[in-house]
Each structure stands twice: as structure tokens, then as C-alpha cells.
Amino acid sequence: MxxxxxxxxxxxxxxxxxxxxxxxxxxxxxxxMSPSQKKQAQQYFRSHSLGFSSIFKRYHPGPYWILKNKSAFHLTPEQIQREGQLKDEMAMHTIEDDRALQRAYDKYEKDAATAHPTLATIKKDIIRVGKAETRLGWEMVPYHLQGYALLNPAQKVTYTQLAAKTWAQDHRTPNSNLQQR
Missing domain, CATH: 1.20.5 (Single alpha-helices involved in coiled-coils or other helix-helix interfaces)
Structure with missing residues (x-):
């Protein structure tokens, strides 16, 4: 024993x-990662995360954004530490999911390039790509919700108001107030 x-x-x-x-x-x-590598990774994420940035993040900007606006929220040292942990964990898992999606696409492309691909292989590859992209689109959601949950009621009011204001400012165009998806 x-x-x-x-x-x-x-x-x-x-x-x-x-x-x-x-x-x-x-x-x-x-x-x-250099700033250009980070920017490239962010662009890849935005184009492969099932609209996360324009749909979910619009209302739930997450730990990175909360930390960026920590003075507006009057975060406690404990909240700053925990939001930082969430941000780091989220980044780590997103990088892993991004790589998994790229590997799935690479396999799909390799199999599709063969002279006689089988239906079963291509179907598996497409399903693998779909699952990897779904995972990438989902990965940040729990972290964003956990970041919000760390806030007290007054901070949550500030969060809702500031998130709406930030979205409107970031998506203003000369011809309209909100950019179309």
C-alpha cells in the first residue's frame, strides 16, 4: 500500500x-516574441477564432483589458495579481491552441496535396481543423468571465460602461458610429 x-x-x-x-x-x-510577431499572432487569432473579438470580447473584454484600465477600476493588489495570472494563463493556452490549429491545417494541406486523397482522411482532417478552430474560439471565454467575476459590484458597473465606451471609440468610422462585421 x-x-x-x-x-x-x-x-x-x-x-x-x-x-x-x-x-x-x-x-x-x-x-x-517581437512586437510584429505578437501582432501577426493576434491577426491570426482574430481570423480563426469564430468572431471572438467582434462578438464576445465586445461585451467581455477580459483580464488584459481590466489590467490596462486598472486605475479606472481601483483594483486591489490581490485583484491585480489574480487578473495578471488569468492573463498569463490565457495567453499560454491560446498560443497552444493556435499551434494546434496550424498543425491541423498543415496536415489537411499535406493530405489534400496527395495524388489520391481518401474521403475518410480528408473528412478527418476537416473535422480536426474545425475542432481546433472551435477550441481556439472558445479558449479565452472562461478567462474573460473569470476576470469579470473578480470585480466587486461597483467595479462591474464601471466595467459595463467602460466596455461600451471603448467599443464605440475603437469602432468609430468617418461614415458611421459602429463598424459592420
């Missing part, structure tokens, strides 16, 4: 170590 406990403890330690290593690796990758 003792050996089972030791084994379980060892497995748990290995899992925690590998998870923290992946987290550190992704954060390290994020920190070493």
Missing part, C-alpha cells in the same frame, strides 16, 4: 512539473 502512495505522489509531482514547465515555456515564448 505504501508503494502505491509513493507511486501516486511521484506521478502527481511529475504531472505538476510538466504542467509548470509547459507554462513557463509558453510564457517564455510570449516574452521573446
Amino acid at each position: 505504501k508503494s502505491v502512495k509513493v507511486l501516486l505522489s511521484s506521478i502527481t509531482a511529475i504531472l505538476l512539473l510538466s504542467a509548470s514547465s509547459a507554462y513557463a515555456l509558453s510564457l517564455g515564448q510570449l516574452e521573446t
Whole structure:
């Protein structure tokens, strides 16, 4: 029985170590990205996340935006720390999902380029791409909702007002108030 406990403890330690290593690796990758690489990654995300930026994020801008506007929210040190953790975790998982989608597209393209692709293979590839894109579109939603949940009632009022104001300012065009999707 003792050996089972030791084994379980060892497995748990290995899992925690590998998870923290992946987290550190992704954060390290994020920190070493140039501004143009970050911009390119953001553009790729926007075009492959099922309208997340224009539909969901419009109403729920998320931890990055909350931190950017921390003075308007009068965040506590604890809120700043937790929003920062959410932002970092969200970035790490989004990078992983972005890479998974790119791998799915690469496989689909490779299989489609063969002389005689099978229907079953192409169907699997398309389903894999669809699932990866759905995952990418979904990835940030929980973090955005968790970021909002950390706010107190007064901060939530500020959040709603500031989110609407920010959206209107960011999407104003010379001919209209809101840009069409």
C-alpha cells in the first residue's frame, strides 16, 4: 500500500512539473516574441477564432483589458495579481491552441496535396481543423468571465460602461458610429 502512495505522489509531482514547465515555456515564448510577431499572432487569432473579438470580447473584454484600465477600476493588489495570472494563463493556452490549429491545417494541406486523397482522411482532417478552430474560439471565454467575476459590484458597473465606451471609440468610422462585421 505504501508503494502505491509513493507511486501516486511521484506521478502527481511529475504531472505538476510538466504542467509548470509547459507554462513557463509558453510564457517564455510570449516574452521573446517581437512586437510584429505578437501582432501577426493576434491577426491570426482574430481570423480563426469564430468572431471572438467582434462578438464576445465586445461585451467581455477580459483580464488584459481590466489590467490596462486598472486605475479606472481601483483594483486591489490581490485583484491585480489574480487578473495578471488569468492573463498569463490565457495567453499560454491560446498560443497552444493556435499551434494546434496550424498543425491541423498543415496536415489537411499535406493530405489534400496527395495524388489520391481518401474521403475518410480528408473528412478527418476537416473535422480536426474545425475542432481546433472551435477550441481556439472558445479558449479565452472562461478567462474573460473569470476576470469579470473578480470585480466587486461597483467595479462591474464601471466595467459595463467602460466596455461600451471603448467599443464605440475603437469602432468609430468617418461614415458611421459602429463598424459592420
